[in-house]
Amino acid sequence: MRDLLITGADLAGEGPADLLIRDGRLADPADAGLDAERLDAAGLIALPGLVDLHTHLREPGREDAETHDSGTRAAARGGFTAVLAMANTVPVTDTAEAASHVAALGRRAGHAEVIPVGAVTKGLNGEELAELGLMARSAARVRVFSDDGHCVTDARLMRRALEYVRAFDGVIAQHAQDPRLAGAQACCHEGDISGRLGLPGWPAAAESTIVARDVQLAELTGSRVHVCHVSTAETVDVLRWAKARGVKITAEVAPHHLLLTTDEVMGYDPTYKVNPPLRPSEHVEALREALADGIIDAVATDHAPHARHDKEHAFAEAAPGMLGLETALAVVIETMVNTDRLSWYAVARRTSVVPAEIARLSGQGRPLEPGEPANITLVDPAARAVVDRNQSASLSRNNPWHGRELPDPVVATFWAGRPTYRRD
Amino acid sequence: MRHLLSAADLSLPEITEILDLAEEMSTVQNRPVKKLPALRGRTVVNLFFEDSTRTRSSFEIAGKWLSADVINVSAKGSSVFKGESLRDTVLTVAAMGVDALVIRHHASGAPWQASQWIDAHVLNAGDGTHEHPTQALLDAFTLRRHFRRTDPTMIDFSGKTIAIVGDLTHSRVARSNVLLLQTLGAKVVLVAPPTLMPSGVGSWPATATSDFDDVLGACDAVMMLRVQRERMSGGYFPSAREYTVGYGLTRDRLNLLRPGTAICHPGPMNRGLEISADAADAADSLILDQVAAGVSVRMSVLYQILGGADDPASSPVREATLR
Amino acid sequence: MSDSGPEASRVVLDADQIARACARMAHQILEANRGANGLVLLGIPTRGVHLAHRLAAAMSEVEGETIPVGSLDITLYRDDLRRNPTRVVGHTYLPVSVDDAVVVLVDDVLFSGRTVRAALDALGDIGRPRAVRLAVLVDRGHRQLPIRADHVGKNLPTAASERVSVRLEESDGVNEVTIARPAGNDEEPATVDHTAFTGEDR
Numbered sequence: 025m026r027d028l029l030i031t032g033a034d035l036a037g038e039g040p041a042d043l044l045i046r047d048g049r050l051a052d053p054a055d056a057g058l059d060a061e062r063l064d065a066a067g068l069i070a071l072p073g074l075v076d077l078h079t080h081l082r083e084p085g086r087e088d089a090e091t092h093d094s095g096t097r098a099a100a101r102g103g104f105t106a107v108l109a110m111a112n113t114v115p116v117t118d119t120a121e122a123a124s125h126v127a128a129l130g131r132r133a134g135h136a137e138v139i140p141v142g143a144v145t146k147g148l149n150g151e152e153l154a155e156l157g158l159m160a161r162s163a164a165r166v167r168v169f170s171d172d173g174h175c176v177t178d179a180r181l182m183r184r185a186l187e188y189v190r191a192f193d194g195v196i197a198q199h200a201q202d203p204r205l206a207g208a209q210a211c212c213h214e215g216d217i218s219g220r221l222g223l224p225g226w227p228a229a230a231e232s233t234i235v236a237r238d239v240q241l242a243e244l245t246g247s248r249v250h251v252c253h254v255s256t257a258e259t260v261d262v263l264r265w266a267k268a269r270g271v272k273i274t275a276e277v278a279p280h281h282l283l284l285t286t287d288e289v290m291g292y293d294p295t296y297k298v299n300p301p302l303r304p305s306e307h308v309e310a311l312r313e314a315l316a317d318g319i320i321d322a323v324a325t326d327h328a329p330h331a332r333h334d335k336e337h338a339f340a341e342a343a344p345g346m347l348g349l350e351t352a353l354a355v356v357i358e359t360m361v362n363t364d365r366l367s368w369y370a371v372a373r374r375t376s377v378v379p380a381e382i383a384r385l386s387g388q389g390r391p392l393e394p395g396e397p398a399n400i401t402l403v404d405p406a407a408r409a410v411v412d413r414n415q416s417a418s419l420s421r422n423n424p425w426h427g428r429e430l431p432d433p434v435v436a437t438f439w440a441g442r443p444t445y446r447r448d
Numbered sequence: 449m450r451h452l453l454s455a456a457d458l459s460l461p462e463i464t465e466i467l468d469l470a471e472e473m474s475t476v477q478n479r480p481v482k483k484l485p486a487l488r489g490r491t492v493v494n495l496f497f498e499d500s501t502r503t504r505s506s507f508e509i510a511g512k513w514l515s516a517d518v519i520n521v522s523a524k525g526s527s528v529f530k531g532e533s534l535r536d537t538v539l540t541v542a543a544m545g546v547d548a549l550v551i552r553h554h555a556s557g558a559p560w561q562a563s564q565w566i567d568a569h570v571l572n573a574g575d576g577t578h579e580h581p582t583q584a585l586l587d588a589f590t591l592r593r594h595f596r597r598t599d600p601t602m603i604d605f606s607g608k609t610i611a612i613v614g615d616l617t618h619s620r621v622a623r624s625n626v627l628l629l630q631t632l633g634a635k636v637v638l639v640a641p642p643t644l645m646p647s648g649v650g651s652w653p654a655t656a657t658s659d660f661d662d663v664l665g666a667c668d669a670v671m672m673l674r675v676q677r678e679r680m681s682g683g684y685f686p687s688a689r690e691y692t693v694g695y696g697l698t699r700d701r702l703n704l705l706r707p708g709t710a711i712c713h714p715g716p717m718n719r720g721l722e723i724s725a726d727a728a729d730a731a732d733s734l735i736l737d738q739v740a741a742g743v744s745v746r747m748s749v750l751y752q753i754l755g756g757a758d759d760p761a762s763s764p765v766r767e768a769t770l771r
Numbered sequence: 772m773s774d775s776g777p778e779a780s781r782v783v784l785d786a787d788q789i790a791r792a793c794a795r796m797a798h799q800i801l802e803a804n805r806g807a808n809g810l811v812l813l814g815i816p817t818r819g820v821h822l823a824h825r826l827a828a829a830m831s832e833v834e835g836e837t838i839p840v841g842s843l844d845i846t847l848y849r850d851d852l853r854r855n856p857t858r859v860v861g862h863t864y865l866p867v868s869v870d871d872a873v874v875v876l877v878d879d880v881l882f883s884g885r886t887v888r889a890a891l892d893a894l895g896d897i898g899r900p901r902a903v904r905l906a907v908l909v910d911r912g913h914r915q916l917p918i919r920a921d922h923v924g925k926n927l928p929t930a931a932s933e934r935v936s937v938r939l940e941e942s943d944g945v946n947e948v949t950i951a952r953p954a955g956n957d958e959e960p961a962t963v964d965h966t967a968f969t970g971e972d973r
Binding site for chain 1: 532533535536553555556557558560561575576577578579620623646649652
């Protein structure tokens with residue numbers, strides 16, 4: 025492959041510089057030959073390729089909703105060079121074989137690095153530990169374990185999982201939802217709107233009480249806990265307290281929780297059904313503040329594609345979840361950059377560097393320096409567009425941003441030096 | 449009126465018109481030929497995702513007495529498990545050429561969603577724990593008749609205090625009644641143990657209290673709601689006995705009501721739990737009148753929605769241009 | 772209920788003439804029935820009801836007994852419901868059973884005959900009168916159905932495009948019948964639209 029010289033891009037807010045891609049890695053731009061292909065990136069920002077800690081690829085099992093091919097294509101369009109594929113597929117990623125299979129599916133698709141997340145418990149049933157160690161030792165090198173979609177509610181089981189993964193520096197990513205406070209029917213933030221619409225309530229406390237418990241289990245075990253899709257101000261308070269104590273806890277926020285509020289649910293449109301649910305604006309504000317402060321470490325999409333026939337039910341019966349890969353960076357720019365809450369350097373931290381660290385990925389989230397893997401996302405900070413769900417690379421159409429004008433930042437994505445997406 | 453999805457959709461003049469027409473419709477029951485030709489050639493489908501003999505038969509009779517063709521479609525059992533989406537079910541039924549769908553669903557919002565998908569008129573016959581607007585209308589009809597016995601010219605409910613008592617969290621009847629009674633100008637008092645008070649009740653156009661005895665003497669009507677016995681296992685209250693002592697319309701409480709205070713219950717009643725036999729059978733109990741009013745009120749609503757020209761948006765012309 | 776826009780309107784019956792027409796009709800009805808025995812007057816809302824009360828009052832003066840008067844709303848029996856926005860339904864009130872009675876339907880204007888057809892259908896659902904008669908204040912012609920009035924206050928030759936308006940004190944504050952021709956529209960062909968359904972656009 026010819027060398028590619030990207031000229032004039034602002035390196036994550038550090039100032040304009042050139043980037044030379046050679047053989048999948050970054051090289052000294054001064055070495056660029058005359059035959060190198062050139063890409064004028066003046067006015068653009070170069071970020072290390074984005075890393076999503078929380079993607080549902082649906083393959084194996086629900087290839088009608090998403091495949092590794094369609095999902096990683098969507099990832100590339102969204103500027104991601106790596107996605108962590110959640111374990112709630114059919115079959116569940118709860119064995120070394122299943123994890124290796126997921127990793128192989130990702131390699132075959134080839135639009136982004138796919139790293140399997142292993143289940144914490146067999147079949148996500150919350151009763152017996154899955155083969156955490158074998159998954160960690162497998163070729164897939166699983167380090168993140170999660171029963172996402174289900175909370176590991178049994179405190180003793182959670183404690184054992186935390187202790188066990190310490191041996192290989194794993195992390196338990198917790199879907200914090202007390203099933204007694206917010207059961208399977210819970211689908212709307214408990215408050216004025218749930219009361220008026222007659223929708224089963226999902227109280228904020230059902231999240232923060234689990235997080236508070238897990239903080240103390242992390243402290244007890246000395247292990248790492250990661251909190252998935254933080255959605256409430258109360259959880260932010262707990263995280264702030266935990267971090268002040270030096271507990272090894274990290275947290276992510278989903279883009280939709282940074283912008284959309286419970287008001288969206290008033291039309292009973294299941295597109296806006298997501299778990300945890302959309303919260304009122306005071307929570308949204310607390311989440312933005314926490315992401316700015318670093319109390320929340322990362323943005324993760326919780327990209328959850330669903331076939332139309334799984335969404336077109338009564339609100340309480342529709343599948344929860346929304347698309348996110350293609351619009352995640354747009355929402356971060358809209359809510360955090362355009363409001364001066366995050367610098368581009370911090371955007372790179374929250375969307376690439378820190379998620380890669382949490383997942384212990386060696387080849388992602390690296391500095392844009394010679395010798396590093398050439399994972400680059402080129403961003404036009406000013407471009408805007410109206411989101412059209414029919415233009416998505418995803419196989420699904422549960423896109424809550426449809427019809428909304430948002431930044432349209434991603435110009436090109438390079439994974440290991442190869443362009444996985446380039447705007448026409 | 450295109451649809452009837454929520455009691456909040458109705459203005460005071462619209463409510464008055466529906467209730468006035470229901471009065472006219474109520475005379476049909478006493479005629480030798482219980483049939484009016486107004487909806488001849490119209491097709492109404494009762495699409496029930498949840499059993500309700502009372503509401504379904506009441507809509508069925510109402511439609512038939514107006515000469516509409518009424519078809520009952522039971523879609524019981526969650527369609528989630530049948531592999532068919534709500535949208536598929538609704539579109540399939542609508543594709544048969546129906547003029548109106550009367551929808552009952554165990555999940556909140558389903559009729560509203562259906563109205564977004566099809567051209568036919570949609571009537572909400574009760575959705576989950578959300579609304580049941582025709583029940584609120586028949587309650588208002590019954591109460592208006594009751595109030596008119598002493599004040600024959602009354603139009604709205606201003607100056608009246610109406611208590612709604614019981615499982616407010618899970619009651620679609622309560623939600624629709626609060627909205628309708630607000631438009632009618634009544635003062636609404638919600639009475640329930642805190643565990644059965646809806647979240648955000650403070651933002652409702654009503655006052656809320658957990659002390660039934662405190663409001664008894666100030667009411668012009670008390671609406672008792674059915675208590676599902678399974679709420680006990682949900683921990684909403686410790687025992688039936690304790691519920692009755694706190695929130696039942698017992699004989700003692702009956703004696704504390706002002707003379708003429710109307711007693712309502714949407715049925716079916718748990719006699720001895722939320723309402724005592726003395727209260728259910730009291731002179732001012734309107735419970736049987738409520739049942740009788742069901743057909744008249746639903747006739748009135750069906751006529752308001754289907755009695756005139758088709759909405760141009762749903763005319764066959766539009767269909768023809770699609771082909 | 773007058774249309775806006777320029778119309779040349781003239782009075783064809785004034786208050787005195789209306790009163791005389793009612794008195795005459797009251798006598799005719801009694802004569803045809805050989806007294807008040809079994810008579811029930813049913814007015815068709817709105818002005819038919821007022822006229823029915825006037826006729827009954829005049830008849831009571833002659834006979835010395837009260838003649839039962841009611842109202843028969845025909846909205847739900849109209850054949851043009853689906854051509855118009857939903858219509859407001861009027862009040863039906865039956866003072867006595869119509870079974871075996873001699874029912875006199877009373878309306879202000881007889882035009883296409885469709886109102887009367889609807890009234891006959893409505894009456895058939897309510898009971899089985901011994902006989903049904905029809906009394907109207909004005910017969911303006913242009914029948915679309917095989918219907919005729921038994922008692923007519925005034926036969927009024929009209930063009931189909933003309934508007935006949937009956938105003939009565941009870942509802943309009945004045946007693947008069949006027950006829951109006953839409954300006955600049957001398958020879959409009961008769962049309963079958965909702966205005967042709969009754970004498971007045973109800």
